[in-house]
Amino acid sequence: MGEPKKPWRPSKPDLGGGISHPARFSKELFPHFVDILGETKLILDPFAGTGRVHMLAEHGHKTVGVEIEPEWAQLHFGTVIADALQLPHPDNTFDAIVTSPTYGNRFADKHNASDPDRRRSYTFDIGRQLAATNSGGMQWGSDYKKFHSAAWVESVRVLKPAGLFVLNIKDHIRGGRWQDVTAWHLNCLTGLGLRVESVRPVLTKNLRTGSTATIRADSELIISFQKERTSQSTTNQQNRERLWASPHCTLPEPEQQPPQLFDTE
Numbered sequence: 173m174g175e176p177k178k179p180w181r182p183s184k185p186d187l188g189g190g191i192s193h194p195a196r197f198s199k200e201l202f203p204h205f206v207d208i209l210g211e212t213k214l215i216l217d218p219f220a221g222t223g224r225v226h227m228l229a230e231h232g233h234k235t236v237g238v239e240i241e242p243e244w245a246q247l248h249f250g251t252v253i254a255d256a257l258q259l260p261h262p263d264n265t266f267d268a269i270v271t272s273p274t275y276g277n278r279f280a281d282k283h284n285a286s287d288p289d290r291r292r293s294y295t296f297d298i299g300r301q302l303a304a305t306n307s308g309g310m311q312w313g314s315d316y317k318k319f320h321s322a323a324w325v326e327s328v329r330v331l332k333p334a335g336l337f338v339l340n341i342k343d344h345i346r347g348g349r350w351q352d353v354t355a356w357h358l359n360c361l362t363g364l365g366l367r368v369e370s371v372r373p374v375l376t377k378n379l380r381t382g383s384t385a386t387i388r389a390d391s392e393l394i395i396s397f398q399k400e401r402t403s404q405s406t407t408n409q410q411n412r413e414r415l416w417a418s419p420h421c422t423l424p425e426p427e428q429q430p431p432q433l434f435d436t437e
C-alpha cells in the first residue's frame with residue numbers, strides 16, 4: 173500500500189492580502205488580444221476582476237477597468253469600483269471593449285459549503301456574499317441572460333462607432349448536457365448591431381489538466397465584433413428597443429403603462 177491519498181486542495185493564488193479570484197484572463201489569451209486590437213487606443217473592461225486587462229498597457233494601449241467588488245478592483249489603480257449595468261462613462265467613449273463575463277458555470281456556486289476554503293467560485297474566493305448585481309452568483313439561465321442583455325446594452329453605449337468588442341467566453345457541461353453560453357452571447361451582441369469579425373479558439377492551461385479534462389468544453393473562445401460605423405450615435409433607449417426586437421435576448425421590457433381611461437385635457 174502506498175502513501176494515503178492527500179485530500180485535494182485548490183491552489184488559490186494569493187494576489188495580495190490573501191485575496192484570490194477564480195477566473196482571471198488566462199495569459200494565453202493576450203497574444204490574440206494584441207493581434208486583434210492593433211493600434212486601438214482606449215480600451216474598457218467592464219468586468220475587470222483583478223485587472224489583467226491592464227497588461228495591455230505594455231503594448232501601448234490605454235486601459236480602464238470597471239469592477240463591482242472593491243477587493244478585486246483595488247488590485248489595480250486603473251480599475252474603478254462601479255457597476256457594469258451603469259457605467260460611469262459618456263456614450264461613444266472607448267475604441268474597444270475587451271472583456272470576459274462570468275460564464276454561469278460552477279464558479280457561480282454560493283451554497284453554504286462546510287469547506288469553502290477548498291472550493292473555487294466567486295463567492296468562495298472572495299469569502300463573503302457578492303454585491304447584489306454581481307453576475308458571479310448567477311448560474312446559466314434566465315437571470316443570467318437578463319443581466320447580460322442589460323450589460324451589453326450598456327457596453328455598446330460607451331463603445332465608439334466602428335469600435336471593437338472582444339469577448340472571451342466559454343461553454344460548459346452541466347448534468348451531462350452542453351450549455352450553449354457562447355451562442356447566446358453571440359446572438360445577443362449581433363442583435364445589438366455588432367458584426368462578427370473573427371472567432372478564435374484558445375487552448376488554456378486550466379482546460380488541459382484535471383481528471384475531467386477530457387469531458388470539459390475543449391477551449392475558450394475569443395470572438396471579436398465591430399460596432400456599426402453610423403455617423404449618429406445610438407441612444408441606450410434605441411439599443412434596448414433593438415434588443416427587444418431580437419429573438420435571442422431576454423432583456424425585460426418596461427412595465428406597460430396602464431391604459432389612460434380619461435382624456436386629461
Ligand SMILES: C[S@@+](CC[C@H](N)C(=O)[O-])C[C@H]1O[C@@H](n2cnc3c(N)ncnc32)[C@H](O)[C@@H]1O
Binds near residue numbers: 240272275
Ligand atoms: C470572469 S471575471 C473577469 C476576470 C478578469 N478578466 C481578470 O483577469 O481578473 C468577471 C468579473 O466581473 C465582475 N462582475 C460581475 N458583475 C459585475 C457588475 N455588475 N459590475 C461590474 N463587475 C461585475 C465579477 O466580480 C468578476 O470579477
